[in-house]
Amino acid sequence: MxxxxxxxxxxxxxxxxxxxxxxxxxxxxxxxxxxxxxxxxxxxxxxxxxxxxxxxxxxxxxxxxxxxxxxxxxxxxxxxxxxxxxxxxxxxxxxxxxxxxxxxxxxxxxxxxxxxxxxxxxxxxxxxxxxxxxxxxxxxxxxxxxxxxxxxxxxxxxxxxxxxxxxxxxxxxxxxxxxxxxxxxxxxxxxxxxxxxxxxxxxxxxxxxxxxxxxxVPVSHDLATCHARFPVQYVIRPQTAEHPDYRGYAGQIAAGAFRVGESVTVLPSGRTSKVVGIDLLGTPVDVAWTPQSVTLLLEDDIDISRGDLLVPSGDAPATSQDIEATVCHVADTPLTVGQRVLLKHTTRTVKAIVKDIPSRLTLDDLSQHPAPGELVANDIGQVRVRTAEPLALDPYADSRRTGSFLLIDPADGTTLAAGMAGDSFASKTATSTEVDDEGWDF
Structure with a gap:
């Protein structure tokens, strides 16, 4: 091979x-x-x-x-x-x-x-x-x-x-x-x-x-150093007489490679297991790599669903409910502090609130305009977002696939902004639970 x-x-x-x-x-x-x-x-x-x-x-x-x-x-x-x-x-x-x-x-x-x-x-x-x-x-x-x-x-x-x-x-x-x-x-x-x-x-x-x-021009994915990431898109349970206990996790490998026999961690739960099989177009293989779409079979019967992220054990990104990122606002309606949104990262979509917009980037000279209050169409700025559930985002500098996300209007599904994650930041209220007047738990 x-x-x-x-x-x-x-x-x-x-x-x-x-x-x-x-x-x-x-x-x-x-x-x-x-x-x-x-x-x-x-x-x-x-x-x-x-x-x-x-x-x-x-x-x-x-x-x-x-x-x-x-x-x-x-x-x-x-x-x-x-x-x-x-x-x-x-x-x-x-x-x-x-x-x-x-x-x-x-x-x-x-x-x-x-x-x-x-x-x-x-x-x-x-x-x-x-x-x-x-x-x-x-x-x-x-x-x-x-x-x-x-x-x-x-x-x-x-x-x-x-x-x-x-x-x-x-x-x-x-x-x-x-x-x-x-x-x-x-x-x-x-x-x-x-x-x-x-x-x-x-x-x-x-x-x-x-x-x-x-x-x-050389274009390649250096699989030896790339952080392997597998967002689960679908859980396959055929329930056939031939495979009565089959449970596979289907999706597209976002980065890196996965091999039979290696230990993996499920995020955000943190549970661990071992890859015992990889199906590629119905054929068992020993190794698969980005951007192949495959089904992973694990040794243990653990709770995994769409939106979970499988990563090699020992190479797991930190999970956090506090996201600091650069976003490009693409909607005609402004993005404002306090706005309730949906955040889509790989196959996972969670509720979120825009906690702060610290600055807006001026592309002419790369200067920062502090505290703009909102971002309008075509603006690029820094945002701080609090999510209802912990997410495992890589820094965008490390992975353009797993370091990016979308902010979506929950009312009509309109894409509001495209985001590039930076380092997560520790909120002073990170351990507290916030509940707004419409029942959005954070």
């Missing part, structure tokens, strides 16, 4: 695009799909027809991603457009995100699961305020790889000094934010320079094209 290094290798890359309005994000994505031959004939014909109706002699490749009618009418990207394509070397899930400031929440949505972000810059304008915002969001969301695509090089006569100055300024800024890896590529999405094929107009550039970098 091979060692874990072989098992952890992946052929799938999730990446997102970002940039200011009119920097050419959708054109780059369209060019990428077109030149990599990932566009069906009928799709290309529809784009050519729409382009002619708009008075363009050449196909507007941006229309391959700007699928909403409002987007086509305005010529901008509004919603996150997901595209799936593949080359001989790798499969891709691409999220084309909006560039407008008022759609910051959409960029957070698209980049939250991305392993790489392509940030576009117009070569004529250089690094602008929105470029710095997107770099800050990439750092905040712990995106491990960032590509700076300096677009529209054809409009600056493919001048190397222009590219070099922009690349140096952006790299310095992003490095200060903590972005671990930055790759700068000069391109012209409209002309196709350095998107899929190397540019004959920029022989001074010796690096990879955008597609070549996407195909070769």
């Amino acid at each position: 091979g060692d874990l290094a072989d098992l952890s290798a992946t052929t799938l890359l999730r990446f997102a695009t970002a940039g200011s309005v009119d920097d050419g994000k959708s054109t780059l994505v369209g060019r990428l799909l077109h030149d990599s031959k990932s566009v069906l004939t009928d799709q290309l014909e529809a784009v050519e027809l729409a382009s002619r109706n708009r008075g363009s002699a050449e196909p507007d490749l941006a229309l391959l991603t700007d699928g909403l009618r409002a987007e086509r009418e305005q010529g901008i990207t509004i919603d996150v457009a997901y595209r799936y394509f593949a080359t001989a070397r790798r499969r891709f899930i691409l999220a084309d995100t909006p560039g407008h400031v008022q759609y910051t929440r959409n960029m957070v949505t698209g980049a939250s699961t991305a392993e790489l972000t392509v940030i576009l810059v117009d070569a004529r304008n250089g690094v602008v305020e929105q470029t710095r915002r997107h770099a800050a969001l990439a750092a905040l969301l712990r995106v491990p790889h960032v590509v700076l695509a300096v677009n529209k090089m054809d409009l600056v006569e493919y001048a190397e000094p222009v590219f070099a100055a922009i690349a140096e300024e952006f790299t310095t800024y992003a490095s200060e934010l903590g972005v671990p890896e930055i790759t700068a590529i000069p391109i012209s999405a409209l002309a196709g320079d350095n998107v899929v094929e190397p540019s004959a107009n920029m022989d001074w550039y010796g690096g990879p094209t955008v597609l070549e970098h996407l195909e070769t």
Whole structure:
């Protein structure tokens, strides 16, 4: 079956695009799909027809991603457009995100699961305020790889000094934010320079094209050091004559690997047992790893239900009812102190109350605005939340899967905010029980 290094290798890359309005994000994505031959004939014909109706002699490749009618009418990207394509070397899930400031929440949505972000810059304008915002969001969301695509090089006569100055300024800024890896590529999405094929107009550039970098950037889960986490989604009790005592716990491994024979702890109860079997698509296996969906069989018959978290014994995160986190507010209604919400972490959903909003982040200079009182749409800020039941959250810096959560409106199920957990904090009243006037026990 091979060692874990072989098992952890992946052929799938999730990446997102970002940039200011009119920097050419959708054109780059369209060019990428077109030149990599990932566009069906009928799709290309529809784009050519729409382009002619708009008075363009050449196909507007941006229309391959700007699928909403409002987007086509305005010529901008509004919603996150997901595209799936593949080359001989790798499969891709691409999220084309909006560039407008008022759609910051959409960029957070698209980049939250991305392993790489392509940030576009117009070569004529250089690094602008929105470029710095997107770099800050990439750092905040712990995106491990960032590509700076300096677009529209054809409009600056493919001048190397222009590219070099922009690349140096952006790299310095992003490095200060903590972005671990930055790759700068000069391109012209409209002309196709350095998107899929190397540019004959920029022989001074010796690096990879955008597609070549996407195909070769290392993306793997280091299973040897990753904290293994298994949120229980469903308890399987078939009650058949063949398997009268079968009790399996089904779900998707959120991180790391699980092996037959290892000791596991159930959170939040703290009960321990041993893995005696792993079923993968009905076939017993000795080891399973993220993101496989499996059924775990345990040695002991203990109380486990949906929302419980199985972790290796000795590597269990602390459980707490007090959560301190950074959130991006995505709803049109404000998030306020004292508001009752639902908190969804992996497969577990619990009641919670927003106890405090200590600060709001200003992405322009990364300064903190203290005690804002509320968060409105697209705001990013610190919150303190008290949950009705203890949760086992990893710090987001350690695990983007088990360190993230959603705040939900209990009245209608609307998602209010996407959260990234920090270290839990000890409340002065952590041992007390609070009951509000509607019976929410905490």
